[in-house]
Amino acid sequence: ATNTDFALAIEDLTVSFDGFKAIDNLTLYIDKNELRVVIGPNGAGKTTLLDLICGKTRATGGSIKFKNQEVTKIAEYQRVRLGMGRKFQTPSIYENLSVFKNLEVSYPSGRSVLGALAFKCTDDVRQRVQEVAQDIGLADKLQLEAGLLSHGQKQWLEIGMLLMQDPELLMLDEPIAGMSASERDQTADLLNRICKNRAVIVIEHDMDFVKRIAHKVTVMHQGKILAEGSMEKVQSDPQVIDVYLGH
């Protein structure tokens, strides 16, 4: 059965590294406008799963459908064009440019960064920058040099740079790492805002934070899904407590 409402449909996905199955016959469906959190012990395969979805790593078996379209074998940049965005842990912002310029050059114009800088900003782009700046809570920081932002604000800016492309699926790996308590609160609000228009997958270890943001939780272990459902449901699952939460 096909459900056109899925943002992402992953079926029987497998990847082996020298015979070791880092992802082992995994099936996972993500709805549009869903915020899914993936948890699990170190080595469970969480990062590898995101690598497979975004195309950084190629699957050895199974299929990945994005918006009902088979993407398993297409290149990473093609998946970006279709509407996937992935944020890695180390920020990659332009420290010497203003927040505004960082967002502006991230608009999908087909130009290089230097090309975008040389080109006069259009009203469309300016409006998109304003919208995204609201979403990421940096509307009053647009003229500030990005290098002067706090650690948390830099993370939000990077999310904003991805949002400039209006992705339908956004993937975030431990978005609150290194953040202060108030930055964590603001990140929870930010994630709740941005999943209204897109699916979001977050890898996260901080259970208090998971509780605040997750619509549904997927617990991974040894390349497989150990449990899936509401936080309440997976939290009380004896297997989950045994391999993960009990420690």
Ligand code: ADP
């Ligand atoms: P997690 O993100 O849940 O901590 P990873 O996805 O990073 O787990 O890793 C899952 C398993 O796959 C680990 O045992 C890791 O060593 C292995 N692995 C990941 N990438 C590679 C690779 N490129 N080559 C070999 N083994 C890998």
